[in-house]
Amino acid sequence: MAESNGKLREISRRTALGALGAGIVGATVASWPRLTGMDIPGRGDNSLSIAILGTAADAAARQRVIDAFAKVHPDIKVKVQAIQAADWKDFFTKILTMVAAGTPPDVVYVATEGAQLFAEKLAHPLDEYLRRDAADMKEYFADVHPSLVEAFMYKGSLFQLPIDWNAANIYYNTSALQQAGLERPADNWTQVDFRNTLAAMRKAKPQDFTPYYWTNRLFGGVVPWLYANDTSFLKESKSTGGEWLWDSFYAQDPSRALRSGGYQWLEPNADDPRVYESFDYLRGLVKDGLGVRPEEGGGNSLVGLFASNRIGMTPAGGYWVEGLHEAGMKEDGFDVQFFPRWRTQRHQFGTAGYAIMKTAKDKDAAWEWLKFASSLEAMRLVFPTPNTTPARRSMVNEQLYAGRGPKHWKVFYDTLDKFPTTGPIPAPPQQAAVETALMKNVSLAVSGDENQLKQALASMQRDLEIALRRQA
Amino acid sequence: MSTRRRNGAATSETGGRQRQRWLPWAFLAPTILGMGLFTLVPIVASVVLAFFRWDIISAPSFVGFDNFAEVVQDPTVRVSFLNTILFVVVAVALQLGLALALAIMVQEKLPAWLRVFFRSAFFFPLILSAASVSIFMRYLFNEQFGVVNWLLSFVGVPAVPWLTTPAGSAAVVILVYVWQNFGFSFLLFIGGLASIPTETYEAASIDGATGWRKHLHVTLPLLSPTTLVASVMAIINALQVFDQPYVLTRGGPGDATRTAVMVIFESAFQRLEFGQASAIGVILTLIIMAITAAQFRLSKRFVFYQ
Numbered sequence: 110m111a112e113s114n115g116k117l118r119e120i121s122r123r124t125a126l127g128a129l130g131a132g133i134v135g136a137t138v139a140s141w142p143r144l145t146g147m148d149i150p151g152r153g154d155n156s157l158s159i160a161i162l163g164t165a166a167d168a169a170a171r172q173r174v175i176d177a178f179a180k181v182h183p184d185i186k187v188k189v190q191a192i193q194a195a196d197w198k199d200f201f202t203k204i205l206t207m208v209a210a211g212t213p214p215d216v217v218y219v220a221t222e223g224a225q226l227f228a229e230k231l232a233h234p235l236d237e238y239l240r241r242d243a244a245d246m247k248e249y250f251a252d253v254h255p256s257l258v259e260a261f262m263y264k265g266s267l268f269q270l271p272i273d274w275n276a277a278n279i280y281y282n283t284s285a286l287q288q289a290g291l292e293r294p295a296d297n298w299t300q301v302d303f304r305n306t307l308a309a310m311r312k313a314k315p316q317d318f319t320p321y322y323w324t325n326r327l328f329g330g331v332v333p334w335l336y337a338n339d340t341s342f343l344k345e346s347k348s349t350g351g352e353w354l355w356d357s358f359y360a361q362d363p364s365r366a367l368r369s370g371g372y373q374w375l376e377p378n379a380d381d382p383r384v385y386e387s388f389d390y391l392r393g394l395v396k397d398g399l400g401v402r403p404e405e406g407g408g409n410s411l412v413g414l415f416a417s418n419r420i421g422m423t424p425a426g427g428y429w430v431e432g433l434h435e436a437g438m439k440e441d442g443f444d445v446q447f448f449p450r451w452r453t454q455r456h457q458f459g460t461a462g463y464a465i466m467k468t469a470k471d472k473d474a475a476w477e478w479l480k481f482a483s484s485l486e487a488m489r490l491v492f493p494t495p496n497t498t499p500a501r502r503s504m505v506n507e508q509l510y511a512g513r514g515p516k517h518w519k520v521f522y523d524t525l526d527k528f529p530t531t532g533p534i535p536a537p538p539q540q541a542a543v544e545t546a547l548m549k550n551v552s553l554a555v556s557g558d559e560n561q562l563k564q565a566l567a568s569m570q571r572d573l574e575i576a577l578r579r580q581a
Numbered sequence: 582m583s584t585r586r587r588n589g590a591a592t593s594e595t596g597g598r599q600r601q602r603w604l605p606w607a608f609l610a611p612t613i614l615g616m617g618l619f620t621l622v623p624i625v626a627s628v629v630l631a632f633f634r635w636d637i638i639s640a641p642s643f644v645g646f647d648n649f650a651e652v653v654q655d656p657t658v659r660v661s662f663l664n665t666i667l668f669v670v671v672a673v674a675l676q677l678g679l680a681l682a683l684a685i686m687v688q689e690k691l692p693a694w695l696r697v698f699f700r701s702a703f704f705f706p707l708i709l710s711a712a713s714v715s716i717f718m719r720y721l722f723n724e725q726f727g728v729v730n731w732l733l734s735f736v737g738v739p740a741v742p743w744l745t746t747p748a749g750s751a752a753v754v755i756l757v758y759v760w761q762n763f764g765f766s767f768l769l770f771i772g773g774l775a776s777i778p779t780e781t782y783e784a785a786s787i788d789g790a791t792g793w794r795k796h797l798h799v800t801l802p803l804l805s806p807t808t809l810v811a812s813v814m815a816i817i818n819a820l821q822v823f824d825q826p827y828v829l830t831r832g833g834p835g836d837a838t839r840t841a842v843m844v845i846f847e848s849a850f851q852r853l854e855f856g857q858a859s860a861i862g863v864i865l866t867l868i869i870m871a872i873t874a875a876q877f878r879l880s881k882r883f884v885f886y887q
Contacts, residue, residue, distance in 0.1 A: 126607075202850045209637040230638050319725050325833075401725055402745035414726060541851035552745050552834035565835070575655070576852075 156186040157474050159463070160207075160214035162200040163191040173490045178481050185474045190214060197222040198541050204231075208468070215469035216478055219269060220461040221260055221534045222327065222544075225371075228263035229538040232464040235267050236353065238476045243357055249483050250358035252501040254525040255368055257460045258354070260533035262371035265350020270483045271500035273492065274460035275426020276524040276531065277333040278445045279303075280515075285320075285421045289313040293517075294446050300337065300390060303422075303449040307399040310421040320421040321400035322411060325551045327534050327544050329424040330403060332457050334391060336532060339452040340383035342547055342569065343374035343535045343577075364529040374537040377573030379550075379566045383452075392555045392562055402556045412436050415443070424448065426459075427498030427505075427521045430513055440514030447520060447528075456524050456531040460500065498522070539576050546572035631859035641856070648860035652848075658861060660836040661844040662868075668755065668840065669819040675759045676815050677808070680766035685796065688774045700771060704764040711761060711824035718757050719744065719829055747837035750830045754838050758825045762818065766811045773807030774800070805884040813876055820869050841865045 137144070161167060168191035175187050194200035201223040207213050208231065219227050228234075239246055249270070250258065257271035279294075286293070289309035294302060307320035324330060335341045350370030359365055378384060394400035412429065414420050416436035433443060448456050463482055465475040481487050485501065492499045495509050498521045510518040525531055537543060546569060554565035631648055635641035652658045687699045706714065721728050722743040730740045743749040777800065785799045801808075823842040826832060832839030832847075841861065849858035 198851060205637050205853065206850075230636075322725075402742055404719075404723070404744055410720065410723075410726075419726065539852070541847075541853075545847060545851065548831065549833050549835055549839075553747075556742070556745060556834065568835070572657070 154186065155470070156188045157216065157469075157471065157478055158214040159187060159189045159216040159218070159478065160204060161189060161191055161218040162194055162197065162220075164193055165191055167191045171491070174482065174487050177486060177490060178478065181481060182474075182477055185471075185477060187478060198544065201226060201541075213466055213468045215471070216463050216465055216475050218272075218461060219464045221459040222536045222540055224261055224269060224464075224533075225263055225536055225538045226540060227464050228261075228266070228268040231466055231468075232268045233467050233469065233472055235270070235465070235476070235479070238480075239267065239354065239357075242480065245480065247358065248485075249501075252485075252503050254500075254502065254522070255355070255359045255362055255364060256458070256525050256529060256531055256533075257500055258359075259351075259368055259371065260458075260460050261462060262351050262354070262369070264348050265370035267351075267354055269462035269464045270479055271460045272462045272483060272488065273497040274458055274500050275328075275428050275498050276456045276458040276521065277329045277424040277426065277448055278456070278520055278524060279422055279448055280415065280425050280429060280443055280445055281422045282415065282418055282420065283442060283444055284418060285310050285314060285318070293444065294449075296447055297454065298446070298449050300334075300449045300451045304390075304394065304399065307394065307421065308397075311399055314421075318419055318421065319401055319414075321394060322414070322420045322423045323400065323403050324411070325403035325548050327536070327547065328457065328459050329426075331388065331391065331547070331551050331555075332535065333424055333448050334387045334451075335384060336455045336457050337448055337451040337453060338383050338387045339455070340378065340381050340387065341374075341535055342377070342379050342384060343537070343543065343573065344376040344378045345532065345535065346373045346375065347371065348373050367529060372533060372535075374535050374543075375577065377570050377577060379570040379573060385562070385566060387451075388551075388554045388562055388566065389559070392557075395555050403552055418442075427518075428496055430510065430515065430518075431494045431496035434513040438514075440510075440512060441516065442514070444515040444517055445520045446517065447524060453530070454528055456528055457534060458524070458531055459534045462500070502526075537577065542576035543573060546576045627859045627862055630856055631863050633856045635855045636853040637855065638853075644856065648856045649864070652857050652860050652864070657836055657839065658841075658844050661832075661839045661841050662865075664751075664836070664839055665820060665822070665841040668751075668758075668822060669816055672755050672758050672762075672819050672822075673812065673815045675755065676763045676819075677766055677812060679759065680763045680811070681770050681804075681808075683763075684767050684770035684774055685800065688771060700768065703767045706761040707764045709761070712828050714761055715757060715825050715828035718753065722753050722829075744830055745834055747834055750834060750838050754822075754826045754829055757829065758819070758822060761825075762815070766815055769807055769811045769814075770804065773804045777803045802885045805880075806886060809876070809880045809884050813873055816872060816876070817869055820865065820872070 168189045171189045192203050197220045261269040310320040347369035348371050355368045412432040416438040463479045469475045505522045550565045550569035554562050633641040634644045724742045743753050785795050822840050826838040830838045832843050845858045845861045848854045
């Protein structure tokens with residue numbers, strides 16, 4: 110009996126272990142696609158895998174474009190992979206992790222912030238394709254401002270075709286302006302006018318209201334003020350080359366002489382007296398309660414605050430229109446104007462477009478996607494609402510802003526047309542380190558006395574030197 | 582026949598012993614495998630990587646101790662370590678002090694059902710995602726539109742720039758961290774208090790001890806083993822603080838709230854300097870090991886076992 114019980118115990122233990130083993134094997138088999146990454150879109154088949162910054166819903170929204178592409182290129186299968194990230198820096202990090210893991214996408218949607226990093230290390234130049242399909246591409250370039258294209262030039266080669274972009278314009282609350290007894294600011298208003306406007310707003314609405322709200326980041330933070338004052342925190346220069354593109358597509362453009370082989374940011378410039386002057390101006394706004402001390406991070410919460418009439422003015426791009434509309438702001442509740450003039454009225458912008466990875470399985474197919482994605486047909490499908498500014502001038506029209514505002518929507522594209530020297534976000538291949546160096550010193554620079562400002566700029570200069578010395 | 586039986590018995594016995602020998606290992610195998618793959622291998626890889634320059638994309642190149650030399654000279658790294666140490670000192674002191682005070686209060690003064698409520702309530706923040714909590718706190722502590730300043734305005738306090746000044750941001754980071762983490766120490770102390778025999782308090786009362794004296798001379802000494810465990814865990818956790826300062830302030834303003842782990846993250850995943858990030862990680866690990874060893878060494882003087 111005891112022996113029998115022992116056997117029973119032995120059998121049940123064996124059975125249990127067997128079941129456990131079978132369970133492990135079963136679970137491993139079931140999760141094999143996940144473990145090996147085979148369930149990543151585009152892996153395991155010949156699909157062209159495209160990575161974009163966004164959610165699964167954003168990927169699904171691209172489906173109409175994919176369907177339209179399939180009609181033109183039934184032989185090329187496309188899969189869009191949306192990667193959720195807090196910001197572009199975070200997105201690029203995730204792409205790099207995919208590269209390290211041996212599962213890079215074929216095509217990546219890259220913004221100005223990462224354009225040079227990708228051009229330097231990861232992306233394939235488009236020059237040969239553009240030369241080959243020059244006839245097809247003439248219509249695209251005729252509709253896209255050369256400043257946007259130049260932002261994607263790197264050492265004489267073009268790496269991306271701009272699809273959407275945004276400049277740092279000034280959004281203002283129309284009722285706050287009226288309460289202050291002011292008219293719409295003039296197109297060529299100055300930094301002095303800007304300050305006076307803030308002071309009038311403050312006087313008219315002293316309670317629970319912030320005349321100027323800005324966040325501490327690379328786009329729309331301190332940089333537009335530096336650009337307006339004809340300076341920057343990095344010394345800007347341009348590389349040679351690129352004539353092949355400008356002569357082919359922009360030979361007749363009035364700004365042809367300004368164009369180059371791409372921007373370069375090789376040295377820090379935080380010790381420039383104009384940088385001090387710009388920071389001191391912002392410090393004055395903060396000190397006098399006209400502007401906030403900038404918080405680090407994005408401006409998502411800002412849309413709600415602006416829509417509830419608690420903010421007078423803030424710098425933002427065309428991407429804000431849809432956000433304000435969804436937040437319930439009436440089309441005449443806000444408007445936009447150019448960034449104020451100082452020594453210049455040069456603006457800051459950021460743009461984005463697809464880049465073909467060096468590791469792409471089929472670069473020809475990837476190019477066909479880029480070409481299609483930049484077509485009027487595809488861009489109309491992607492941008493049915495003004496949640497960004499389309500790179501094509503013809504799409505920035507009355508129809509896009511109907512029922513949403515702002516009244517002066519022309520400001521968006523005029524920023525490029527009227528100020529052809531308007532420049533991209535300063536983003537060398539070491540952008541992440543450069544951005545950290547800038548952001549960490551801005552709030553200290555504008556929140557204390559003159560000594561603190563000097564110390565913060567000295568610290569920024571030192572941090573930028575270290576950042577630029579590092580390999581990208 | 583008897584020999585065969587003896588051999589058979591011996592064989593069976595040997596087989597049983599063998600089974601007994603491998604069986605524990607079989608059960609331990611998944612854990613050992615997991616630890617090896619996901620803990621030991623990364624630790625070793627990280628130490629090795631500290632001697633290489635590697636940006637994920639290009640092949641790693643051996644640079645000897647260059648990474649260590651560079652990070653030691655980097656003022657941001659130095660400041661971040663100093664911040665971390667200061668953070669540990671303040672946050673751990675607050676965390677343990679608050680946890681102990683509340684544990685004594687809950688254990689002694691409250692009825693059983695309220696005790697259960699407070700145990701859950703104080704532990705609850707710990708199960709929340711630190712990143713979510715920090716995002717929420719960003720809104721609460723916003724200078725212009727935050728609820729905290731709005732509430733303070735009722736008592737005449739002008740708007741405090743919580744997240745945009747070095748002192749304010751450090752205070753908020755510590756506050757949020759302590760609020761979220763003291764529940765764990767609280768539970769440890771509750772357990773420790775429950776294990777102190779009531780006779781000891783009765784004896785102390787007979788000897789004339791009352792109120793604070795009882796806690797000073799009975800509770801604290803008998804709670805010292807729990808305090809040691811709680812402090813070791815609290816210090817190790819606090820030395821690795823990342824989520825709260827990263828989400829609340831991104832390390833700013835300036836470097837005011839930049840911590841050692843933040844610098845590791847920035848070096849590796851933002852600047853793609855995995856060698857330097859590993860070097861900082863190795864230095865931080867050595868510091869944690871040294872502090873923990875010192876704690877255990879000092880514990881011989883201050884910890885009393887019943």
